[in-house]
Structure formats: structure tokens, C-alpha cells
Amino acid sequence: MADQHKDHGSDPGWADKPWFVRLFSWGLYLACALAAAAGFFWKKDHPHFEAEGFPVFFAIYGFIMFFLIVVVGQHLRKLVGRKENYYEERE
Amino acid sequence: MPELLNPGVIFTLGAFVTLFLAAGLRRYFMLAVIAFSATVTWQMDLGNYGNLQLFGETLTVTRYDVLSRLFVVVFHIAAALNVIYGWHIKDRVENFSALAYPGAAMGGVLAGDWLTLFVWWEMAAITSVFLVLGPRSRSTYMAAMRYLAIQIASGVLLLAGIVLVYRESGSLMFEALALRNEAGDLNFGPLLVFIAFGIKSAFPLLHNWVQDSYPKASITGTIMLSVFTTKLAVYALARGFAGTGELIWLGAFMTLFPIFFALIENDLKKVLCYSINNQVGFMVVGIGVGTATAVNGAVGYAFGNIIFESLLFMSLGAAIYRTGTSKATELGGIYRTMPLTMTLCVVGALSISAFPGTLGFVTKGLIIDGVAEEHLMLIWLILLFASAGVLEHAGIKIPFFTFFAHDSGKRPKEAPPQMLIAMGIGAVLCIGIGLYPDPLYALLPYQDQIAGYHPYTSYHLIEQFQLLLFAVLAFVVLQKTGWYPAEVPSVNLDFDWLYRVPGRAFLGWVITSVAAIWHLVWDNLVRFMEAVARGLHHTHGPEGALSRTWPIGFMALFTAIVLGIMLIVTFLI
Numbered sequence: 001m002a003d004q005h006k007d008h009g010s011d012p013g014w015a016d017k018p019w020f021v022r023l024f025s026w027g028l029y030l031a032c033a034l035a036a037a038a039g040f041f042w043k044k045d046h047p048h049f050e051a052e053g054f055p056v057f058f059a060i061y062g063f064i065m066f067f068l069i070v071v072v073g074q075h076l077r078k079l080v081g082r083k084e085n086y087y088e089e090r091e
Numbered sequence: 092m093p094e095l096l097n098p099g100v101i102f103t104l105g106a107f108v109t110l111f112l113a114a115g116l117r118r119y120f121m122l123a124v125i126a127f128s129a130t131v132t133w134q135m136d137l138g139n140y141g142n143l144q145l146f147g148e149t150l151t152v153t154r155y156d157v158l159s160r161l162f163v164v165v166f167h168i169a170a171a172l173n174v175i176y177g178w179h180i181k182d183r184v185e186n187f188s189a190l191a192y193p194g195a196a197m198g199g200v201l202a203g204d205w206l207t208l209f210v211w212w213e214m215a216a217i218t219s220v221f222l223v224l225g226p227r228s229r230s231t232y233m234a235a236m237r238y239l240a241i242q243i244a245s246g247v248l249l250l251a252g253i254v255l256v257y258r259e260s261g262s263l264m265f266e267a268l269a270l271r272n273e274a275g276d277l278n279f280g281p282l283l284v285f286i287a288f289g290i291k292s293a294f295p296l297l298h299n300w301v302q303d304s305y306p307k308a309s310i311t312g313t314i315m316l317s318v319f320t321t322k323l324a325v326y327a328l329a330r331g332f333a334g335t336g337e338l339i340w341l342g343a344f345m346t347l348f349p350i351f352f353a354l355i356e357n358d359l360k361k362v363l364c365y366s367i368n369n370q371v372g373f374m375v376v377g378i379g380v381g382t383a384t385a386v387n388g389a390v391g392y393a394f395g396n397i398i399f400e401s402l403l404f405m406s407l408g409a410a411i412y413r414t415g416t417s418k419a420t421e422l423g424g425i426y427r428t429m430p431l432t433m434t435l436c437v438v439g440a441l442s443i444s445a446f447p448g449t450l451g452f453v454t455k456g457l458i459i460d461g462v463a464e465e466h467l468m469l470i471w472l473i474l475l476f477a478s479a480g481v482l483e484h485a486g487i488k489i490p491f492f493t494f495f496a497h498d499s500g501k502r503p504k505e506a507p508p509q510m511l512i513a514m515g516i517g518a519v520l521c522i523g524i525g526l527y528p529d530p531l532y533a534l535l536p537y538q539d540q541i542a543g544y545h546p547y548t549s550y551h552l553i554e555q556f557q558l559l560l561f562a563v564l565a566f567v568v569l570q571k572t573g574w575y576p577a578e579v580p581s582v583n584l585d586f587d588w589l590y591r592v593p594g595r596a597f598l599g600w601v602i603t604s605v606a607a608i609w610h611l612v613w614d615n616l617v618r619f620m621e622a623v624a625r626g627l628h629h630t631h632g633p634e635g636a637l638s639r640t641w642p643i644g645f646m647a648l649f650t651a652i653v654l655g656i657m658l659i660v661t662f663l664i
Binding site: 013015016025028029031032035036038039042043044045048049052056057058059060061062063064065066067069070071073074076077080081082083084085086087088090091 | 230233350351352354355424426427463464466468471472475476479480482483495498549550553554555556557558559560561562563564565566567568569574575576579580581582583584585591592595
């Protein structure tokens with residue numbers, strides 16, 4: 001496309017600057033800490049499951065599940081991954 | 092207002108008019124049609140309209156009630172956003188589909204009887220196939236034919252189911268069906284209808300037409316396709332099969348498997364197509380649970396999803412429009428020159444991940460609450476797992492690999508104004524309804540339930556923030572440790588491999604075998620007929636024994652012999 005120019009090199013944009021990466025990371029750590037801490041102060045009035053009564057259940061579950069999806073899920077590629085023109089060659 | 096004039100009919104008539112309009116005029120006309128249709132709908136009271144008599148049966152062309160209203164409203168919004176986003180599109184066929192296809196979907200949503208539903212169901216298939224065919228290459232042609240075959244199969248099953256249901260119940264009214272009888276056995280008629288709905292809503296193993304066809308359409312075509320067919324099917328399931336237990340597990344599975352395919356997919360358009368499967372899965376679970384909370388959640392989430400999934404498709408589409416690629420390996424780093432598109436994409440990503448303050452948060456919570464109220468713990472855990480999955484592929488992967496990640500070196504221009512306007516409206520709706528959901532809640536079917544529901548309770552906020560923030564934390568950890576898989580250019584086989592490779596080979600074998608058998612039978616038949624003709628020719632032909640000219644003496648002898656035989660026979664008798 002005429003709109004793209006490749007001659008700008010890889011100048012770091014604001015999102016790649018160390019200060020932004022640090023700000024984002026620490027902002028996230030702080031937000032996580034607050035969310036986890038809040039779990040100890042507010043409890044659900046009528047929990048449907050026991051797990052809901054555990055103050056940091058959602059934090060742990062969210063972290064582990066995301067981790068598992070990525071770490072385990074990527075192996076699916078070995079099973080189903082093929083080169084890009086796989087179907088073109090066969091149709 | 093003439094009785095038959097509902098949004099489906101207005102859009103369809105408008106679509107045919109666009110065929111005769113000059114390119115520059117069409118887009119204004121299309122917006123005018125949508126505005127007119129919205130006005131007609133706005134003035135319509137809830138109720139049934141347009142009763143037609145056919146073979147002694149009453150057909151109800153328009154059933155405008157609390158369930159169909161919500162879908163009609165959001166389909167109008169989506170259709171308008173599509174026209175604005177594709178303001179530059181001058182392709183006559185695509186312009187036609189931009190009205191005819193949403194029209195067919197709305198006609199189906201408003202259908203009060205099975206026959207009317209069937210007609211619009213097929214119309215939705217036919218009008219949308221032009222979008223898949225849009226780019227006019229061999230691969231899109233092949234995909235379009237597969238798409239059409241599957242969609243028409245859904246229609247044929249629907250018709251067969253309708254006939255059986257009609258024979259059983261004697262009524263053509265499109266009402267709830269029982270998948271099983273009192274003994275727990277499957278009812279065959281409703282089962283066919285269920286599968287027909289299942290194909291269009293992309294049930295597991297019936298889902299591949301989405302990833303196969305949608306990404307091959309044009310940018311605007313894909314955005315349009317992503318909205319209507321699957322949500323028409325969601326509506327049909329909500330109308331016909333709410334509370335059907337089988338849907339709970341089907342839906343739960345639908346939320347799960349796309350997560351893994353989306354994770355390893357390099358084509359970001361396909362990632363969003365897997366996201367459609369996953370999102371529809373949440374709705375299907377809600378419909379399967381069938382309680383007021385869950386059904387409100389399912390249809391509310393359908394409304395929300397149409398807005399934020401479109402927003403994601405639109406922002407990715409803008410990036411594709413400017414860079415010419417949808418591959419994660421070829422995109423990245425373009426936030427520098429497309430900051431507005433990136434920001435709007437992030438709004439869509441936050442919304443689909445159900446971050447508090449967005450449209451996703453105020454609707455998805457209802458489905459999960461509905462499941463929890465019924466104490467379906469495993470399903471509840473699966474939906475939470477799937478929520479982390481949504482965050483992974485739609486909330487993080489789409490914006491991250493499109494706009495950030497590695498620098499592709501591409502420095503495209505910001506998206507054109509019409510795209511920014513359409514995306515901007517989508518983003519405003521995401522946040523606006525997210526912060527003030529009452530107008531959406533007023534459209535939900537079970538008002539008694541929603542009156543007592545408050546999404547912004549401290550516990551709901553904490554639960555959602557914990558789940559999402561810690562999932563983002565996991566992403567950061569995976570990035571920093573280098574465990575997050577790099578994107579690689581590849582294609583991933585899914586269930587459609589079965590019918591695209593071995594199925595195709597088998598079909599080829601069947602065709603060759605049938606042809607060989609046919610030739611064998613035909614050749615032998617021809618040979619036999621030739622032998623018969625030769626035999627006849629031999630005896631009856633000009634040189635044949637029977638066509639010879641006999642001498643008179645022989646004839647006299649022959650007559651004498653015959654008379655002699657007659658004499659003996661007469662004597663004996």
C-alpha cells in the first residue's frame with residue numbers, strides 16, 4: 001500500500017519507552033494489590049458457591065487460568081499448525 | 092402504515108432500489124432507508140402485524156414483542172454503523188448486501204410464524220453470500236460455495252423440521268419447542284429445527300463456516316457478516332429453545348475451544364472469528380439456563396457483543412485498510428501513526444473483556460449470575476475460565492499485535508474519517524451504556540428481574556477487577572519471561588479439514604467411481620443394443636434372409652405345406 005513507509009526505522013514510540021513500560025507495570029501491580037486487598041473487606045452477601053467466600057479466589061483463578069491457556073494452549077500448534085498455503089495446494 | 096411494511100421489508104425494498112442508483116447517491120439513500128425504517132419501528136407498538144392467509148393458515152409477518160424489539164434495535168444500529176464505516180464503498184453488490192442482509196436478519200427476527208422465518212432465513216444466506224464472494228478470487232469463490240452449501244443445508248433442515256412440527260402440533264406459529272418429550276426421548280421435528288439453528292449459531296463442529304468464509308470477505312463485508320447471521324440464530328434459539336438443558340453444555344464448549352485456536356492463530360481476522368464462536372457460546376449458555384436472569388443476560392449480551400465485536404472488527408479493519416495485511420506477524424508498532432484507531436480498539440477490547448465501566452460488564456455479569464443462581468458450579472467455572480480466554484485473544488491479542496508488539500516498521504496514515512466516526516459511535520455506546528445501562532435494560536425481555544439488578548455492586552466490581560487484572564498480570568509475566576508464544580505465519584487445521592481435504596478427496600473418489608460405473612453400464616448397454624441392431628439387420632436388412640424375394644414355386648410349395656399341416660391338425664382334432 002502507498003500509505004506505508006518503511007524508512008522510519010524502529011524509533012521507539014511512547015509505548016516502548018522504558019518510563020511508560022515501568023509506569024504501566026507498576027500501575028498494574030498496584031491495581032492488582034488493591035483489587036486483592038479489597039476482597040478481604042467486601043464479601044458477597046449470599047454466595048452461591050463456597051469459592052466466592054474466599055477473598056482472592058477470582059485473582060488466583062484469573063491468573064492461573066490465563067497462564068494455563070497460554071502455556072498449554074500453544075502446544076496445539078504442533079498438532080494443527082501447517083504452512084500458510086496448505087489449503088491452496090489441495091483445492 | 093401498510094400492514095406489511097416492517098424493517099425487513101423496508102430494507103429489502105431499499106436494497107433493490109440501490110441497484111438502480113448512481114454510486115455517489117447510494118450511500119445517502121442507504122442511510123435514509125435505515126433512518127426511515129428506524130422511524131417506522133419507533134412508532135410501532137408491541138404486537139402482531141401483517142397477518143396473511145395462506146392455504147387456510149395465518150402467517151404473521153411481524154411479531155414485534157419484547158424479545159424481537161431488542162434485536163431489531165441493535166440491528167438498526169449495526170446496519171447504520173456499517174454504512175458509515177463503508178462510506179467509501181462504491182461496489183453495487185456490496186451496497187445491495189449492506190441493506191438486504193440486515194433486512195433479512197430483521198425479517199427473521201420479526202417473523203411470527205415458521206414459514207416467514209424460513210423465507211428470511213434463506214434470504215439471509217443468499218444476500219450474505221455476495222459479501223463472501225466480494226473479493227472475486229478463486230479461494231473466495233470456493234469459500235463462498237462452502238458457505239452457501241452450509242447455510243442452505245441449515246434452511247433445508249429448518250424446513251424439514253417445520254413440516255414435522257406442523258404435522259405434530261397443527262400450528263405454524265413460531266413458538267417455543269420441546270427438544271425432548273416427557274419420556275426424555277428426542278422429538279425429531281424440533282431436533283431438526285434445533286440443528287438448523289445450531290448451524291447458523293455455529294455450534295461446536297458446525298462452526299467452521301465462520302472462520303472459513305468471514306475472513307475472506309472484504310473488510311466491510313467481514314464486519315457486516317460478523318453481526319447478523321449468528322445473532323439471528325441466537326434470537327431464534329432464545330425464542331424456540333430457552334431453558335433447553337443441552338444448550339448449557341453446548342454453549343460452555345463453544346466458549347472453550349475457540350480460546351485455544353485463537354491463541355495460536357496468526358490471522359487476526361480469524362482470531363476475531365473464533366471470538367464470535369466464543370461470544371455466542373456465552374449467549375447459548377444463558378439461553379440454555381433459561382431463567383429470567385440468564386435469558387436477559389443472553390440477549391443483553393447479544394446486544395453488547397454486536398457493538399463491541401463490531402468495534403474490534405472495525406478497528407482491525409482500519410489497520411488492514413491502511414497496511415494491507417491482517418497477519419499478526421506483519422502488523423505491530425502502528426500505534427505511532429494510528430493512535431485514534433488504537434484507542435478505539437482498546438475501548439472495544441476492554442468492553443469485550445467486560446471491564447467495569449463498559450458494555451460487556453453490564454451484560455455478561457447477568458449470564459454468569461444466572462448460572463450461579465442455578466448452582467451450576469462447573470459451568471460457572473468454565474465461564475470464568477472463558478472470560479480469562481476472552482481477555483487473552485480479544486482483549487489483549489487483537490490490540491497488542493495489531494498496534495504494539497514488535498515494530499513492523501509500517502507507518503500508515505490514521506484511519507479515514509468515516510471509519511473513525513463509525514468506530515467513535517461504537518466506542519461511545521460501549522462506554523455510555525457501560526456507565527448508564529438503564530436504556531439497554533429497558534429493552535430486556537424480563538423487566539421484573541432486571542428491576543432488581545444492579546451491576547455496580549462492590550462485590551461484582553472486586554470480582555471482575557480481580558479476575559481481569561490478575562489475568563493481565565499473567566500476560567505481563569508471560570511476556571517478561573518470554574513464555575508467550577511468538578506469532579508464526581501458519582494456517583491451523585480445524586474441523587473443516589475433514590470436509591476440505593479427506594472429505595473432498597472422498598467426494599472426488601465417489602464422483603470418479605460413479606462416473607466409471609455409469610460408463611461401464613452405458614458402454615455395455617450400447618454394445619448390447621448394437622448387437623441387437625446388427626442381428627436384426629442380419630435377418631431383416633436388405634440382404635437379410637427375411638427380406639429376400641422368394642420364387643413363386645417356393646411360395647406354392649410353402650402354401651401346400653401349410654395346408655397339409657392344417658389338414659392333419661383338423662383331422663386329429
